[in-house]
Amino acid sequence: DVKVTQSSRYLVKRTGEKVFLECVQDMDHENMFWYRQDPGLGLRLIYFSYDVKMKEKGDIPEGYSVSREKKERFSLILESASTNQTSMYLCASSYSGASTDTQYFGPGTRLTVL
């Protein structure tokens, strides 16, 4: 069964802290994604990776960085958390084949920055 896990369901951090969100998939997928989801704005792509050590900026990369040292793991880093980064963060992965590109999502991390 397909599985994407995220390190925390809920996280509370203070402004200026460095925050790590981790995502692990067990499907041997090449592609991994980080989104944030805010009411009325839908899912917005922060970063994605199509291979180990490869990364591409999405639509809203400012204030974030990522790391993909192993195929199954994709980390999102908030270098200095700010209150406007309070959001639901969703990780997803997909197989790099055909045209289906179905994305499988993790349960999400609700981050609150105080």
Add this chain to the structure above:
Amino acid sequence: QKEVEQNSGPLSVPEGAIASLNCTYSDRGSQSFFWYRQYSGKSPELIMFIYSNGDKEDGRFTAQLNKASQYVSLLIRDSQPSDSATYLCAVRTGGFKTIFGAGTRLFVKA
């Protein structure tokens, strides 16, 4: 103009009725089209994908694609209260990215 547009709703239908969810997209080079369902507090899960013009049916769900009009829809027949959720339209553009709409909230009244 947003790349993928959906009516935010809520769309309210009685149990047993047909729910019709619509989505338009701006990139004519878009390749594949997806419908995800997201229950409150949960993450999105795929319902259907379609990449050819016309209809694609899977149980109570039918996806319809019209590339000339840049329009994709999802019909849910015999709607059930358990179908109450937010439905996200997603479009894989001519590039690598998949763009998600903001979603339509569906409420099925028992």
